[in-house]
Amino acid sequence: MADLSALEICAGAGGQALGLELAGFDHALAVELDQNAVATLRANREWDVRSGDVADESVWNPKEYVGIDLLAGGVPCPPFSIAGKQLGAADERDLFAWAVELAGNVKPRALLLENVRGLSMPRFSAYRQHVKDRLKELGYWSDWKLLHASDYGTPQLRPRFVLVAMRHEDAQWFEWPDESPFVGSVGSALYELMAADGWSGAADWAKGATGIAPTIVGGSKKHGGADLGPTRAKAAWRALGVDALGVADAPPNSSHPRYFVPKLTTEMVARIQGWGAEPAYEWTFTGRKTTRYRQIGNAFPPPVARAVGTSIANALNRKGQPKDVADVENEVMHDHLYLALKATSTFLTERELVKLSGEKIDSATFERRMATLARDFVIDEVEQIEGRAYQLTGFKGFTGQADHERHARFAEERSRIS
Incomplete structure (x- = not known):
């Protein structure tokens, strides 16, 4: 039996949940917006599953879960994805910073959040630093790492950017x-x-489908449907002998030609994501084909979640040898202009900020960088004798504010959010 408790937000169809269960966590609660994913969770486990906006306290009360062992979630990816235009804090689906504040309220022993590779890019270096700084203020050591599903027993590349945070007394046991x-x-x-279904070409097809799969693209109600991704991904699937223009209702049968180019079924997509390869990973998906595909395609592969969950469980159970947390922490790409702005409470000119940052950049680069920072942070500007001056005065992201514009945008877009 599991001896560690978990609270999962934005639980989706259960990829992370299953992996964490196999790592030794028992779910006290799972919260998910999408009704189809909620139905899937309830069809597979008798967990307490709540349906609705995870940031709405009428759906669940965080105060009831104070001291949980693990707070985990696959918060929405579009704010950081290229398909979602990398709007970051300006996207009504962005719950990453809110989840960090939730950790401050729930006070779990550990926090696990996963997202797309886009969050690891230079565009979000200041956002990442903001997250780490806030976690430090809340009493947590934290680290980011880019993990590829293929490195953890799953037959696709699927890079995921993972954040783990722990209290310092537990962090020294984490690897x-x-x-x-x-x-x-x-x-x-x-x-x-x-x-x-008896397709005579299956063996020949399998011999030709060498290598691992490109990343499964789940899409959303805003972007894409049940097919295997953009043009580049479709070309990679074609090289594997797969027609990526849609998803099939059933595998090819004896009536199909031997050298037919098949589409994948949702069951096959689930296998690529790590479900069903062995009994421990069996899972049932509910709903129509497109909704099943989205549930599967947007998931955190269970074997990857299991691997990370096991590392967290080992740390919480003090297995292994303690170490200096700096020895396991990955290098973080800092945005030095952001750090310069954050280091002062007064207005600074371009020349002063560049000098304080230690970077050698021209005015055009400075303006581009400041415009990028202004997408996620409130930066006030004034004209002074020495020229325009700047001051960092806030973070634009949703962290739980009752008057945040996220609520109006979320209500307007709710039918299209997934």
């Missing part, structure tokens, strides 16, 4: 999981499913 690369190919992973 990122060792890699255990997937052995095989898309063909070997899917042969059984591709041959299930």
